[in-house]
Amino acid sequence: MRKPSDTMRGHRAGAALAALLAGALTLTACSGGDGKKEADEGGGGATGSTVTLPKLNGTELEVAAVWTGTEQANFKKVLAEFEKRTGAKVTFVPAQDPIINFLGSKIAGGQPPDVALLPQPGAIKQAVEKKWAKPLGPDAVKELSKNYSQGWQDIGKVDGKPYGVYYKAANKSLIWYNAPVFENAGAKEPKTWAELLTAAQAVYDSGVTPFSVGGADGWTLTDWFENVYLSQAGPEKYDQLAKHEIKWTDPSVKQALTTLAQIWGKKDYVAGGADGALQTEFPASVTQTFTGGDQPKAAMVYEGDFAQVNIGETKAKVGADAKVFPFPSVGSTAPVVSGGDAAVILKDSKGAQALATFLASPDAATVQAKLGGYLSPNKNVPDSAYPNETQRTIAKALIKSGDDFRFDMSDQAPQAFGGTPGKGEWKDLQDFLKNPKDVAGAQARLEKDAAAAYGNGG
Structure with missing residues (x-):
């Protein structure tokens, strides 16, 4: 698999992206509404292009992913479009985290799905090592080369061979906030960590808890850490920690955890306190921020662009009631962390290859983009689709x-450390949320679990 340092090249480019986001999001948040002009002027790529697919009448396929709720429902509409074009019948198979374990049980039972959406590059590598994953065929590779930057192509490769189509991406460096609460508190969108703490105090003084944290899902906590760490320690250290070339007992980790504790350990700054947060799953962490008008359970919730799916389940309107700002800079530069889900073929057939080809095309992504709460790394999806x-x-x-991004650190790790509920980094950061004063203990547990999962001592 392409190493993080190979595909994630630029701190300066990351700074430029953060600046672009900061300016543009401020503009859109102030304007409200949906606005047709920008959609019409968008330069997101070719429109009207279609991918050629074979006729697959009588073919039955299964696609597995961990998606639930609205996200699953919207993806099923993409599968319905594939069915309409090919005549195939596609069944969505709900999977559980960690998906590698789920797939292992299906394969052991002789019933693997044809295609699986894997949320970690580490999971793609494991699927290849276990000889489950099949290489992408020439049609899918052709779509990839037309529609994706080299970085997004490379992150789906193992030993230089393409296995994954990154159908879905995420910008994981965003904080969503309840606009009426901010207005009542006189709080302003922060650009630095210090300004974030100032805004939080203003919100707290107005009578609203500043932050909603979905601590029941450990991955939200790893995302918090990664943004603080990337901005504070810098991209070189980030890449080293992602590969466990430095230990979790490193002083840079201590600094990041100590910084996180300024929010996680502040009395009454987290909705429900630590115990409440650890019982709050991600969807609820979003909806409780935008339910109750200007008196919600919390004023802000950190997570990626996909939080819009859950905001849509409330009465809040994105751009008016629900606004967003880039994750503030903790060090000299604001962080830009990306994530994503890649389609991987487990049963090499004409139908499975055709579905991977479709998912690599702008046609598939455009269907889901129009439904909201979705982001594609496909550069030929028109802006107007969003x-x-x-x-x-x-x-x-x-x-x-382009290629200048940092991929989610925990998603690059072995699943035993970075992607398993109740274990590894997820569990260690949940324990830290419960006791943010124990920085040294958290570091020791993280290092012990990382060393075991990576199979080295750092």
């Missing part, structure tokens, strides 16, 4: 970043 200005801004910023 349903509001905020989403268009985030999408354009992702495409303009």
Whole structure:
């Protein structure tokens, strides 16, 4: 697999992307509404292009992913479009985290799905090592080369061979906030960590808890850490920690955890306190921020662009009631962390290859983009496909970043450390949320679990 340092090249480019996001998101947040003008002027790529697919009448396929709720429902509409074009019948198979374990049980039972959406590059590598994954065929590779930057192509490769189509991306460096609460508190969108703490105090003084944290899902906590660490320690250290070339007992980790504790350990700054946060799953962490008008359970919630799916389940309108700002700079530069889900073929057939080809095309991504709460790394998805200005801004910023991004650190780790509920980094950061004063203990547990999962001592 392409190493993080190979595909994630620029701190300066990351700074430029953060600046672009900061300016553009401020504009869109102030303007409100959906705005047709920007959609019409968008330069997101070719429109009207279609991918050629074979006729697959009588073919039955299964696609597995961990997606639930609206996200699953929207993806099923993409599969319905594939069915319409090919005549195939596609069944969505709900998977559980960690998906590698889920797939292992299906394969052991002789019933693997044809295609699986894997949320970690580490999982793609494991699927290849276990000889489950099949290489992408020439048609899918052709779509990839036409529609994706080299970085997004490379992150789906193992030993230089393409296995993954990154159908879905995420900008994981965003904080969503309840606009009426900020207005009542006189709080302003922060650009630095110090300004974030100032805004939080203003919100707290107005009578609203500053932050909602979905601590029941450990991955939200790893995302918090990664943004603080990337901005504070810098990209070189980030890449080293991602590969466990430095230990989690490193002083840079201590500094990041100590910084996180300024929020996680501040009395009454987290909705429900630590115990409440650890019982709050991610969807609820979003909806409780935008339910209750200007008296919600919390004023802000950190997470990626996909939080819009959950905001859509409330009465809040993105760009008006629900606004967003880039994750503030903790060090000299604001962080830009990306994530994503890649389609990987497990049963090499004409139908499975055709589905991977379709998912690599702008046609598939455009279907889901129009439904909201989705971001594609496909550079030929037209900007006009995204349903509001905020989403268009985030999408354009992702495409303009090209190869200059940092991929989610925990997603690069072995799943035993970075992607398993109740274990590894997820559990260690949940324990730290419960006791943010124990920085040294958290570091020791993280290092012990990382060393075991990576199979080295750092």
